[in-house]
Amino acid sequence: GAVVSQHPSRVICKSGTSVKIECRSLDFQATTMFWYRQFPKQSLMLMATSNEGSKATYEQGVEKDKFLINHASLTLSTLTVTSAHPEDSSFYICSAPKDSAYGYTFGSGTRLTVV
Amino acid sequence: KQEVTQIPAALSVPEGENLVLNCSFTDSAIYNLQWFRQDPGKGLTSLLLIQSSQREQTSGRLNASLDKSSGRSTLYIAASQPGDSATYLCASPGGGTSYGKLTFGQGTILTVHP
Numbered sequence: 664g665a666v667v668s669q670h671p672s673r674v675i676c677k678s679g680t681s682v683k684i685e686c687r688s689l690d691f692q693a694t695t696m697f698w699y700r701q702f703p704k705q706s707l708m709l710m711a712t713s714n715e716g717s718k719a720t721y722e723q724g725v726e727k728d729k730f731l732i733n734h735a736s737l738t739l740s741t742l743t744v745t746s747a748h749p750e751d752s753s754f755y756i757c758s759a760p761k762d763s764a765y766g767y768t769f770g771s772g773t774r775l776t777v778v
Numbered sequence: 779k780q781e782v783t784q785i786p787a788a789l790s791v792p793e794g795e796n797l798v799l800n801c802s803f804t805d806s807a808i809y810n811l812q813w814f815r816q817d818p819g820k821g822l823t824s825l826l827l828i829q830s831s832q833r834e835q836t837s838g839r840l841n842a843s844l845d846k847s848s849g850r851s852t853l854y855i856a857a858s859q860p861g862d863s864a865t866y867l868c869a870s871p872g873g874g875t876s877y878g879k880l881t882f883g884q885g886t887i888l889t890v891h892p
Binding site: 706758763774 | 820824871877879885
């Protein structure tokens with residue numbers, strides 16, 4: 664199989680604080696992970712590509728200093744939302760390709776609410 | 779740049795009906811195409827993956843086809859059930875590899891009523 668575990672599933676934080684979201688590939692090594700953001704009733708918007716051992720690649724318009732991505736091992740990528748504000752409230756999802764036979768596997772998502 | 783379009787945007791059917799969801803893409807040089815299901819507030823669940831060399835894949839009541847020449851893929855759901863209600867997304871990785879960025883369609887919201 665190909666399983667990606669994402670935690671936490673829900674988080675509520677105060678404005679100005681930082682929140683870390685973790686994604687782990689449980690049964691395969693993920694040299695690349697993708698981080699998405701999804702607004703209500705919209706499709707997924709790619710934020711950044713996380714590469715193990717190197718800097719993440721951010722999509723145009725995504726603030727690198729606000730959304731810190733670390734991919735320190737072949738099974739773990741983290742997204743830290745720094746100095747969160749209410750407009751950062753959203754659904755964040757990670758994904759990783761296992762191989763050409765499995766395609767992409769997605770985490771279960773994290774609902775972030777900034778109050 | 780790959781563009782993926784899904785029609786219809788929403789579909790409501792009575793239980794038991796067979797239905798077809800459509801996905802079209804602009805760049806026929808795709809590596810593969812994947813169909814996903816998303817339940818409200820949840821992540822994406824992979825339904826079917828079709829390699830570029832394949833014409834269709836089947837899993838239970840689901841059948842996905844791929845026609846690269848016309849830039850189309852369809853997801854056929856037989857004997858629909860209320861539990862099939864969800865948003866269905868198709869996506870294809872870019873860059874001619876299986877590891878490229880996924881380009882998603884906007885999704886089809888399916889409602890199957892008893």
